[in-house]
Structure formats: C-alpha cells, structure tokens
Amino acid sequence: MDSNLFIGLMSGTSLDGIDAVVVDLSNNFPKLVSSHLEPFPTQLRSELTALTQPGNNEIDRMGCTDIRFAELQVRAIQQLLKKAQLDPQSINAVGSHGQTIRHRPEGDYPFTLQIGDPNTIAEQTGIRVVADFRRRDMAAGGQGAPLVPAFHEYYLKSQESNRIILNIGGISNVTLLEKDINKSTLGYDTGPGNVLMDAWIERHQNQGFDKNGEWASCGNVDQRLLSLMLKTQYLNLTPPKSTGRELFHIGWLDHVLQSLATPIAAADVQATLLEFTATTIGNAIQSHQLEPLELFVCGGGARNQTLMKRLTQILDPTPVITTDSVGLPCEWLEAMAFAWLAKACLDGTCSNLPAVTGANGHRVLGGIYQA
Structure with missing residues (x-):
C-alpha cells in the first residue's frame, strides 16, 4: 500500500x-x-x-x-x-x-x-x-523497553544541543540525546510517574487522576515516607533497566506505609508521592551531568502543573518545557x-x-x- x-x-x-x-x-x-x-x-x-x-x-x-x-x-x-x-x-x-x-x-x-x-x-x-x-x-x-527512544532519536536528536526527552506516564522514562554524534542514545525507566498518585487518589477520592496535582499541593511532604521509598533497590540499578506495575503498585505503597510508626494523612501521602516522582526523575537527569541541556517533557504528567513546577525547581537552571514546543504534541x-x-x-x-x-x-x- x-x-x-x-x-x-x-x-x-x-x-x-x-x-x-x-x-x-x-x-x-x-x-x-x-x-x-x-x-x-x-x-x-x-x-x-x-x-x-x-x-x-x-x-x-x-x-x-x-x-x-x-x-x-x-x-x-x-x-x-x-x-x-x-x-x-x-x-x-x-x-x-x-x-x-x-x-x-x-x-x-x-x-x-x-x-x-x-x-x-x-x-x-x-x-x-x-x-x-x-x-x-x-x-x-x-x-x-523502553522502545520510544528510537523515535526520539530519529526526530529530535540535535548536533547543536544536548537533549533529554522525559516521558511521564504511569512510569517515567528518559531518553538522552547527546549532541556528540559519536555518543549512543541512552534511555531507561527512572521509576514511577503517575501510577502511584493515580492509585492513591482513586482509593481516597474515587478520581482517576489528580488534576494539575491539586490534591498533592494541599498536602505536606512526609520525609519519613519519602526516605523509605527512595531506598527501593530498582532506583540504584544501572541502565539498561525497565519497570512497571509489577513493582510500583498500591500494594507496594501499602507495605511501605505499614512500616511507619504513625499514620500519615491521605493528602500528605499524595504530596509525598508527587515528590517521589519528581525526586527520582531529578536524580536520574542530574546524574548524567549534561550541560547545557534542553529538557522536553511528554506524557500525561506534562499537564500536571504542580509536578512540572517541582521539576523546574529541582532542575533549575534547566528549563522544563513540553514537546509541544518542538512540534510533537505531548499527550x-x-x-x-x-x-x-x-x-x-x-x-x-x-x-x-x-x-x-x-x-x-x-x-x-x-x-x-x-x-
């Protein structure tokens, strides 16, 4: 045809x-x-x-x-x-x-x-x-997995600048496109994107997702919970690596919460889950020390204003913008x-x-x- x-x-x-x-x-x-x-x-x-x-x-x-x-x-x-x-x-x-x-x-x-x-x-x-x-x-x-980095490389690799494409779906993943043509494209899953936040708000508010991170913005980050989640072994593995709901699911979160001595308010859990996503993404991107860097975000998480604001704070001075700006609709x-x-x-x-x-x-x- x-x-x-x-x-x-x-x-x-x-x-x-x-x-x-x-x-x-x-x-x-x-x-x-x-x-x-x-x-x-x-x-x-x-x-x-x-x-x-x-x-x-x-x-x-x-x-x-x-x-x-x-x-x-x-x-x-x-x-x-x-x-x-x-x-x-x-x-x-x-x-x-x-x-x-x-x-x-x-x-x-x-x-x-x-x-x-x-x-x-x-x-x-x-x-x-x-x-x-x-x-x-x-x-x-x-x-x-991930497979989409090949698409990123084909259309978005530039000899003028280092680029990272960040996809925030249920799971978050990054594609590293270095301007040096001799450097291979790298990509891997950084950890959770929306999957834990979606599951938590569905349980407590019967909503499919936290629109613009509004519920998360009402809570406070609990450092005890964040510290425990950041100890997850997957986060310390070196690429290539990929993950999914097999690891990051509501049962996993319940297990972590049960290990705490005192309960946490539901909104504070949501705030901490957003911080967990932002921190794991930020840690992954910063570990590659690509400067200067252009960062383009796609996936449903690109429309979560609270998450995007937090990523901007963590990754400053790197601008955090969506792939809309390069002609690829982020959703x-x-x-x-x-x-x-x-x-x-x-x-x-x-x-x-x-x-x-x-x-x-x-x-x-x-x-x-x-x-």
Whole structure:
C-alpha cells in the first residue's frame, strides 16, 4: 500500500484509556492528522489492573480480556477514523502497543506480555496491524523497553544541543540525546510517574487522576515516607533497566506505609508521592551531568502543573518545557511513536536501540497481521 497514513495505538501503565492517532509519515517530520482518547470501561480497567499481579484463573481471565481489550481498540480506531473523516482503505497499517499486563525482564526466562489481540483488530477493521513490538528485542537479550527512544532519536536528536526527552506516564522514562554524534542514545525507566498518585487518589477520592496535582499541593511532604521509598533497590540499578506495575503498585505503597510508626494523612501521602516522582526523575537527569541541556517533557504528567513546577525547581537552571514546543504534541507522542514503529517494521528497518534495551544487536520489531 502506498499510503503514508498510519494509526498508532498506545495504552500505558496509567490505564486511563487508549490513545489513538492518525499520523502522516510522508515527510521528514511526523504530522498528527487526528487523535482520539477511548476511555476504559470501569470493569475492563479493573480486570486489566488485576492481571498485572498474580491471581487465580489467570489464563482464562487473560484470554477473555485479550479479546475485550482488542474490541475496545477497534472502537478507538473507528471513532478516530470518523473524526478524521477517513476510511480504513486510506490507512497503511495500525501500530498497536497493546496493554502490558506483565513485564519480567530479569530472571532465567525473561518475558513481557502485551494483550489486545491483533488478529481481532485486523479482522474487524479491515486494516493490517503491526503488534508485539517488545518480545523480539527481549529474545535478543534486551529488556524490551523502553522502545520510544528510537523515535526520539530519529526526530529530535540535535548536533547543536544536548537533549533529554522525559516521558511521564504511569512510569517515567528518559531518553538522552547527546549532541556528540559519536555518543549512543541512552534511555531507561527512572521509576514511577503517575501510577502511584493515580492509585492513591482513586482509593481516597474515587478520581482517576489528580488534576494539575491539586490534591498533592494541599498536602505536606512526609520525609519519613519519602526516605523509605527512595531506598527501593530498582532506583540504584544501572541502565539498561525497565519497570512497571509489577513493582510500583498500591500494594507496594501499602507495605511501605505499614512500616511507619504513625499514620500519615491521605493528602500528605499524595504530596509525598508527587515528590517521589519528581525526586527520582531529578536524580536520574542530574546524574548524567549534561550541560547545557534542553529538557522536553511528554506524557500525561506534562499537564500536571504542580509536578512540572517541582521539576523546574529541582532542575533549575534547566528549563522544563513540553514537546509541544518542538512540534510533537505531548499527550500523543507515544501513540505517534507506535505508528512510526509500524512503518519501520513494514519497511524492514531495525527500530530498537541496543544501548537502551541491552539487546545483542539491532532488530526489526513487530509482527504483521494482514487485513
């Protein structure tokens, strides 16, 4: 197919919904044609959250949820095409990240699992699908994550300045783009982004997220809790490294809280969780001593004004600005990246970065599911 229009689907650790975009990849820079957020039904979100932890009857539950989630992806595509006034025949392919329900990059048999059956998507939309991007990198000895740094490198690396791209989703990750062309791009997960803050406010206020960090701004940082969380072993690992809900989840937070001698007010916990996210991001960025530095933020956390203000304080004098300023809408960047990854797969182009994931070499990522 000659079309340069691709659809990207992304649903990350935050589990707030499916980001769906149409991207025009015909020129030297990706153009966002249309976008749509398809929210998760409450029951499906609960089932996906439960599958991130071991439980009873997992195979049957996963099998059913795999199809239900794929059907929601189909709806997201249909709504997206309706907004864009496009028909399925105008789309070259869908790049589907799927929903990660388990990510175990360490151990004797490392694995990662994303569900959202691509066969169902191809069958019900009539568009070919590229999916399962992570496992080939893992088969080659890599972590299978993060994958978006390749997209960052392709479009945002500059010989004029050192750049870091910070993505704050459920988990936060950084991409280091040094201006020295001889330096490899690096990238890794720094730790939590929104995942703990979202879980805590959902428990106490029945809200999916803390809009602009307003609740966190009402509390006070508890240094005891912050100190305990900062002792988490993952934070001291050297890259390549990646993490997810397997480590940072509400049960983990409860365990840390139970180790304290006295309880903490709920708003103070929220404030401390925001400080935990900001501190771990700040520590990671400052450890690389890239000066001068341009820092660009994307992901849902880029719209959390309290978090962005705190990052600005920690990282001063480095300006903290969003990727909007370089032509990549911060809320949709990851979905756009998976549209690009789909094109790379169809072109037979390698799209992993071994220096980021730890893979033994460059690999073509993704499996193709014909319409």
